[in-house]
Amino acid sequence: MDFKTLVFYILSAIMVFAALRVITSRNPVHAALFLVLSFVTAGGIWLLLAAEFLAIVLVMVYVGAVMVLFLFVVMMLDINLDRLREGFWSYLPVGALIGILLVVEMALVLGGRYFGLEAMPEPPAVQAGYSNTRELGRLLYTDYVYPFELASLLLLVAMVVAVSLTLRKRKGLRQVNPSDQVAVKRGDRVELVSMPAEKE
Amino acid sequence: MLENYFPVLMFILVGLGFGLVPVILGRLVAPNRPGSEKLSPYECGFEAFEDARMKFDVRYYLIAILFILFDLEIAFLFPWATVFQEFIAAGQVAWFVFGSVMVFIAVLVIGYVVEWKNGALDWE
Amino acid sequence: MNFVVPDFYPAAAEILVAVMALVIMLASTFARRVASDLAYGLTQLTLVFAALVSVLVSPNLLAAVAAVISELPLFGVRLAEVLMSLAEGYAANEVVATFSGMFIGDMLGGLLKVFSLLAVAIALLYGRGYLADRKIDRPEYYLLSLLMSLGMMVMISANHMLSLYMGLEMMSLSLYGMVAFDRESPRATEAAMKYFVLGALASGLLLYGMSMIYGATGSLELSGIAQSIYHQAANKTVLVFGLVFIVAGVAFKLGVVPFHMWVPDVYQGAPTAVTLMISSAPKLAAFAMAMRLLVYGLFELADQWQTMLMFLSVLSIVLGNLAAIAQSNIKRMLAYSGISHMGFVLLGLLAGVVDGDRNFALNAYSSAMFYAVSYVIMSLASFGMVILLSRAGFEAETIDDFKGLNKRNSWFAALMMIVMFSMAGIPFFIGFFAKLSVLQAVVAAGYVWLAVVAVLMSVIGAFYYLRVVKVMYFEEPVDSTPIRAQGEVRFLLSANGLAIAVLGLLPQGLMSLCAYALLASL
Numbered sequence: 076m077d078f079k080t081l082v083f084y085i086l087s088a089i090m091v092f093a094a095l096r097v098i099t100s101r102n103p104v105h106a107a108l109f110l111v112l113s114f115v116t117a118g119g120i121w122l123l124l125a126a127e128f129l130a131i132v133l134v135m136v137y138v139g140a141v142m143v144l145f146l147f148v149v150m151m152l153d154i155n156l157d158r159l160r161e162g163f164w165s166y167l168p169v170g171a172l173i174g175i176l177l178v179v180e181m182a183l184v185l186g187g188r189y190f191g192l193e194a195m196p197e198p199p200a201v202q203a204g205y206s207n208t209r210e211l212g213r214l215l216y217t218d219y220v221y222p223f224e225l226a227s228l229l230l231l232v233a234m235v236v237a238v239s240l241t242l243r244k245r246k247g248l249r250q251v252n253p254s255d256q257v258a259v260k261r262g263d264r265v266e267l268v269s270m271p272a273e274k275e
Numbered sequence: 276m277l278e279n280y281f282p283v284l285m286f287i288l289v290g291l292g293f294g295l296v297p298v299i300l301g302r303l304v305a306p307n308r309p310g311s312e313k314l315s316p317y318e319c320g321f322e323a324f325e326d327a328r329m330k331f332d333v334r335y336y337l338i339a340i341l342f343i344l345f346d347l348e349i350a351f352l353f354p355w356a357t358v359f360q361e362f363i364a365a366g367q368v369a370w371f372v373f374g375s376v377m378v379f380i381a382v383l384v385i386g387y388v389v390e391w392k393n394g395a396l397d398w399e
Numbered sequence: 400m401n402f403v404v405p406d407f408y409p410a411a412a413e414i415l416v417a418v419m420a421l422v423i424m425l426a427s428t429f430a431r432r433v434a435s436d437l438a439y440g441l442t443q444l445t446l447v448f449a450a451l452v453s454v455l456v457s458p459n460l461l462a463a464v465a466a467v468i469s470e471l472p473l474f475g476v477r478l479a480e481v482l483m484s485l486a487e488g489y490a491a492n493e494v495v496a497t498f499s500g501m502f503i504g505d506m507l508g509g510l511l512k513v514f515s516l517l518a519v520a521i522a523l524l525y526g527r528g529y530l531a532d533r534k535i536d537r538p539e540y541y542l543l544s545l546l547m548s549l550g551m552m553v554m555i556s557a558n559h560m561l562s563l564y565m566g567l568e569m570m571s572l573s574l575y576g577m578v579a580f581d582r583e584s585p586r587a588t589e590a591a592m593k594y595f596v597l598g599a600l601a602s603g604l605l606l607y608g609m610s611m612i613y614g615a616t617g618s619l620e621l622s623g624i625a626q627s628i629y630h631q632a633a634n635k636t637v638l639v640f641g642l643v644f645i646v647a648g649v650a651f652k653l654g655v656v657p658f659h660m661w662v663p664d665v666y667q668g669a670p671t672a673v674t675l676m677i678s679s680a681p682k683l684a685a686f687a688m689a690m691r692l693l694v695y696g697l698f699e700l701a702d703q704w705q706t707m708l709m710f711l712s713v714l715s716i717v718l719g720n721l722a723a724i725a726q727s728n729i730k731r732m733l734a735y736s737g738i739s740h741m742g743f744v745l746l747g748l749l750a751g752v753v754d755g756d757r758n759f760a761l762n763a764y765s766s767a768m769f770y771a772v773s774y775v776i777m778s779l780a781s782f783g784m785v786i787l788l789s790r791a792g793f794e795a796e797t798i799d800d801f802k803g804l805n806k807r808n809s810w811f812a813a814l815m816m817i818v819m820f821s822m823a824g825i826p827f828f829i830g831f832f833a834k835l836s837v838l839q840a841v842v843a844a845g846y847v848w849l850a851v852v853a854v855l856m857s858v859i860g861a862f863y864y865l866r867v868v869k870v871m872y873f874e875e876p877v878d879s880t881p882i883r884a885q886g887e888v889r890f891l892l893s894a895n896g897l898a899i900a901v902l903g904l905l906p907q908g909l910m911s912l913c914a915y916a917l918l919a920s921l
Contacts, residue, residue, distance in 0.1 A: 079277065082284065122280055132350045140343040147336050184640040190614065194634065212354030213361070216372040217402040221410075221498035223375065225553060225565040226351065227382040228417060230344050232546050232569055234386045235424070236576030237340045238395045239539040241333050371404050385421050389428045 083123055090116040103149045111142050125201050128208040348383050406497045409504030412452040416549045419445040420542060427538035438538035442545050446520040450513045457509030459493060459919045493919050496558055500620050503558035507920035511555045511687050515680040518775050519548045522679055524891055525783045526672025532791035535581050547573035551684035557691055560609045560619040570684060571598050574677060578669040590668025597661045605648025611641025621696035628699040639703050645692055646707045652685040653741045656714035666734035674730055675782035678737055679775045686771040701752040708749040715742030716853055720860035729798050732863060733781055736822060740774045747837045750844035759844050765914040766836035773833040780818045780895045787884050801867055803876030812871045814896035821899045823864035824857050828903035
């Protein structure tokens with residue numbers, strides 16, 4: 076076992092542990108933080124596969140942004156943990172059955188028989204100076220331009236939905252409008268009145 | 276290739292050690308005599324009367340989600356920066372690539388303009 | 400770098416919709432006072448124009464449409480010539496692929512796009528008054544419906560797992576937003592939440608299946624996948640494993656048992672205008688997704704997926720019809736009826752290949768497509784009636800709200816009767832011929848027991864459709880408010896109801912159009 080394999084197993088072990096804790100921990104904030112841990116280790120595994128760009132994006136987008144959102148949501152909701160747990164035991168048999176079935180199926184298919192080194196050729200080793208980011212760039216803006224532009228529209232949909240569902244205008248707030256402030260002219264504020272001097 | 280990341284791995288290990296070792300040392304060496312008063316939450320002397328976690332305003336959420344969207348936009352533009360020189364060297368394709376990225380940006384800029392105009396970025 | 404700049408012409412309709420979505424977004428922001436009307440008008444214009452453009456860029460479809468137009472009196476022949484000349488100069492390939500094989504332009508796609516765009520336009524027209532009464536006709540609604548249409552078009556024309564998935568997500572995200580659009584209604588929010596969580600789960604299943612297929616075949620392009628399986632380059636076990644997840648994802652989007660849990664709750668909780676939207680065009684898009692994935696990509700595995708579809712369709716037809724009997728809420732009832740109708744669509748899809756013999760395929764798939772299209776027409780009319788009866792502050796949600804409709808307005812009662820009869824499969828309405836053609840395909844494929852189950856369940860199902868008719872004609876009205884609606888809604892709803900009757904008398908045109916579309920595209 077070379078050093079790379081060792082690192083892989085350590086990272087995978089941490090990731091599986093963290094993922095388990097996400098669903099078993101009683102405190103939703105802890106669960107969110109364990110999710111961060113599993114994302115970071117997944118990023119590490121991608122680095123081992125020489126997919127640096129994806130690893131960095133995973134950390135940047137998921138850990139940096141999505142998890143912040145998760146924490147907001149967790150804090151925003153008044154989660155009543157006891158009520159959430161109410162149906163647990165009655166759903167357990169069905170859920171466990173499906174879960175076990177899935178695990179067995181996955182173990183059968185994803186084991187070495189079909190995806191092992193005999194079935195799949197080993198990918199060629201990357202040369203010095205290989206850059207995953209550059210490879211992506213070569214394809215993303217040419218062959219994959221159609222899904223690329225669709226992605227921008229998808230982000231637009233998310234933006235429209237987020238704004239239309241959460242934006243509320245509050246009435247009766249006293250506030251200053253900066254552009255009005257800047258646009259003010261002297262004449263709007265100061266009035267020069269010419270009047271004759273008066274005697275007492 | 277991967278060797279370049281060895282310092283990063285070392286850095287992570289050192290960082291972990293730096294964080295964990297004092298905690299473990301403290302556990303091992305320091306006297307540990309917990310009591311019910313010691314373990315109770317402390318809030319300026321009186322009894323704690325609400326949960327430490329409180330509801331956030333929904334506006335934080337809006338800001339966070341808009342941040343994610345533009346964060347993703349930037350992620351999509353990174354590879355462009357690395358390969359654009361190559362495209363220029365290849366000739367005509369460069370204009371197509373430039374155009375495709377500009378369309379991508381334009382769509383999101385329109386979204387940005389609209390949300391700004393609608394007041395989604397105001398903090399009232 | 401051997402990259403050729405793609406041909407944009409086959410995707411002209413998609414580009415038109417995307418550009419117009421941006422224009423509408425800007426226009427409604429800067430013309431705030433008339434934003435809602437402006438967005439609505441522009442959206443309708445865009446939908447109609449996009450449908451026209453979809454016809455123009457599909458040579459076969461154009462020829463079929465021109466043939467119909469040249470039959471018309473007066474300027475018919477002249478008009479057909481003009482139409483044909485518009486598309487001249489463009490190589491009339493039957494099937495064109497562009498964007499590096501991610502987009503496929505064929506007649507099947509063209510026809511489904513035209514139908515779904517028109518369905519969205521009709522759904523918007525029916526729903527406008529409903530939204531205005533509840534003060535939720537904000538411009539974003541129309542924008543989202545346009546982006547949803549774009550997602551559907553992308554799905555319909557997808558030749559690549561990636562573009563298919565992008566289209567699916569664009570459609571679903573817009574729909575989630577539209578379901579939650581009435582922020583004041585806790586029920587709508589709950590429905591949106593359920594829809595979103597289960598939809599995300601289904602997308603996850605679909606993606607997982609896609610990655611398995613990619614792992615086995617090394618290709619994301621559907622035609623590449625088909626070739627790789629044909630040359631037996633891929634491992635069968637892995638393929639079937641991926642197939643299970645793909646079928647599950649498709650089944651969720653179609654809303655068939657056992658992936659139907661979201662359907663009744665979402666249909667009931669969403670504002671009726673949105674229910675109308677969900678129950679119409681997206682079903683066509685889901686049908687297109689099933690066609691592209693299962694028939695175009697995984698046709699070699701037909702034996703496997705046909706068995707899965709058999710399981711799904713029998714369960715849906717049985718459960719959908721039985722559960723619908725117990726409903727007192729008409730939106731819920733129509734939801735369960737929709738589940739059983741989708742079961743029928745699957746019946747058509749599963750009769751394509753018998754013992755390796757593919758001669759049945761064309762007939763079976765065109766019957767499924769005909770069923771999907773007729774379901775959309777009926778669904779538009781039925782939810783259109785629910786919208787028609789509701790008004791500000793009142794939802795005509797229960798079957799009791801239809802009591803004595805005949806006394807209140809006998810014309811609309813008659814229309815509702817036509818719709819109910821057609822859904823029940825009573826001759827001679829379009830629903831009857833849809834059921835008939837599917838059953839013919841199933842019997843031809845040798846699954847007589849399947850056809851018997853389907854017929855038995857349809858007879859049981861007729862009970863709840865006829866109950867609505869009985870309530871309308873033989874009971875006294877509870878509420879005698881006259882039915883008010885704008886002229887165009889009355890007109891279009893009447894036309895929609897009559898179309899069901901007329902197409903029932905003359906189903907041949909639509910049927911052969913579906914068959915021809917598949918013949919030209921497969």
